[in-house]
Amino acid sequence: MPCTVFMNATYTLKKEERIFKKKEIERIFESGDSFKVFPLRMVFILNPSDSPESIPSILISVPKKKFRHAVKRNRIKRLVRESYRLNSFELKASLQEKKFNLEVAFLYIGSEVLTYQEIENAMKNALELLKKKLP
Numbered sequence: 001m002p003c004t005v006f007m008n009a010t011y012t013l014k015k016e017e018r019i020f021k022k023k024e025i026e027r028i029f030e031s032g033d034s035f036k037v038f039p040l041r042m043v044f045i046l047n048p049s050d051s052p053e054s055i056p057s058i059l060i061s062v063p064k065k066k067f068r069h070a071v072k073r074n075r076i077k078r079l080v081r082e083s084y085r086l087n088s089f090e091l092k093a094s095l096q097e098k099k100f101n102l103e104v105a106f107l108y109i110g111s112e113v114l115t116y117q118e119i120e121n122a123m124k125n126a127l128e129l130l131k132k133k134l135p
Contacts, residue, residue, distance in 0.1 A: 013085045019059040019103060028059070028105050033133075037126040039110030039119070040080070044130065049101045056095060056102040058084060066111055076108050079116050083123040091127045098134050 019025060032043040060080050062073040084106070095102055106126075 011085055011089070013058075013081065017055055017057055019057045019105070024057075024103065025059060025105070028103055032103075032105070035126075035129060036109065037122050037129065039108055039114055040122050040126055041107040041109050042104055042126055042130065043107065044102060044104040044133075046134065047101045047103075049095075049099050052096070052099075054095045054099060054101050056088065056092060056104060058103075059105040060084075060108075061105060062108040067113075072113055076113055076119075079114075079119045080106055080108065080123065083116070083120040084127075087120070087124050087127055091131055094131050094134055100134060102130070104130065 019028070028043055028045055032045045034041060034043040036042075060077045062076045064073065067073045067076065091102075
């Protein structure tokens with residue numbers, strides 16, 4: 001029987017959930033904590049929130065040095081984004097419950113394009129670790 005959290009989950013990724021400002025990106029990499037779940041490295045900042053609705057913000061990066069062709073980089077970003085979109089509802093619920101804002105950068109550190117299933121498993125593990133890091 002599905003849990004009520006899962007039934008009310010929204011599987012969207014809106015523009016408000018994306019990090020694209022240069023200052024925000026610099027702040028994450030300067031003062032953020034990080035950990036690895038192959039093939040992803042997460043750099044994140046947790047901040048207490050006053051608003052009742054806390055939405056995590058994400059950035060997805062794939063190095064040009066390892067993947068010269070934009071087609072491969074875009075494919076990897078699509079796979080990571082999709083796996084985040086489908087598995088982030090539990091993390092969002094935890095953030096709203098504990099009233100925290102999260103900014104996270106997902107960096108792809110693998111040297112080849114992996115299957116969606118492998119990326120999804122890594123994303124599930126990464127999101128589980130992020131949930132455990134909540135105070």
